[in-house]
Amino acid sequence: MKLSEIKEILATAEGVNFKLENGISVPAHFHVTEVGIITRDFIDCGGTVRHEKVANLQLWDADDHEHRLKAGKLLHIISLSEKVLGMEDLEIEVEYQAETIGKYDLGFDGENFLLLTKKTACLAMDNCGIPAEKQKVEMVNLASASTCTPGGGCC
Template sequence: MKLSHIKEILPTLGNVEFQLEDGTFVPEHFHVTEIGQIIKHFIDCGGVIRKEKAISFQLWNANDYQHRLKPGKLLNIIKLSEEKLGIEDAEIEVEYQSETIGKYDLEFNGKNFVLKNKQTACLANDACGIPAEKPKVKLAELNANCCTPDSGCC
């Protein structure tokens, strides 16, 4: 989800709720402790230099159980970050603490913002020689005579 999209959604909501992909909710008393633009400048394993930009939202749970972040307040924080930091419209990446700091993509299911698990991937499959998908072979279609006791293969 891009920053522009969350800015369109927030005014339509009564509450801001974040939900993990497994259905559990981020506690209602979370804080958005950071909003920033992340620029990742790197080289992939195929030697291609790449640059990615994302907007980072950091969620944090405190012992402040009376805290509730309302949509208007989050929208004001976003607008302030755009004004003061010159943040561009980009995909949002959410940092949230579990066993370690997890990074999630963000989606909206019509009611809640959903933290979608991110996956690593090779960006240079053609340079690595990794097949796109392991070939599937049916055992019934293999030549049954290739390794008989008299074939000499074993």
Template sequence: MKISEIKQALAEVEAVNFRLPTGEYLPAHFHVTEVGLVSKHFIDCGGVERQEQVANFQLWEAGDYDHRLAPQKFLHILNLSEKILGTEDLGIEVEYQQATIGKFGLTFDGTDFVLTAKQTACLAQDACGIPAAQQIVLPQVQTAGGCTPGGGCC
């Protein structure tokens, strides 16, 4: 999800709800404690220099059970963050505290914002020797007469 997409969604919803990949909702009293710009400048294992930038939202919950983040307030926070994010339509990454700080992608299902699982990956598979997936051929199973001990089908 990009900044423009979340702004459009916030203009359409009556409440801001975040759902984890498990289907569990974040408590309604969560806070958006940070909106920031995260830049990553790195070299992959194949020696290719790369750069990434994302808008980062940090979600947090505390004992403030009366707090509810209205869509208009979240939109206001995003507009203020343009000082840091600039006007580029960045992708969004979300941090949320669980056993450790979890990093998630973000989608919108028309009602709720859904945190999506992120995975690591090798960006230079062709350069660092990772073999292509091999196709496994399974033996044909005999169906007529069933399996018998020593028959080779079991």
């Protein structure tokens, strides 16, 4: 999800709720402790220099059980971040504390924002020596094949 998409949702949302893919809800008293830009420059295993930039939201589960972030407040925080940081319409990455700090993509199911699992991947499949996945071929049903039958002399 891009910043423009979350802003569009927040403009008409009644509440701000986050859920993990496994259905567990982020406690309603969470705080957004950071909105920023994360830039990552790296070289992949094939030697290609890469540059990534994402908008980052950090969620924190505090002991402030009276706190409820309203959609308008989050929209204001995002707008201020765009203005002050010169933030572009970037893809959003969410940080949330699980056993360690987890990084998630962001989705929306019409009611809740979804913290979607991110996965690692090789970005240089053609250069790193990992074989391509073999194509799966459907086996012929030998019982109905007419080319070779018992006593037919084909075997």
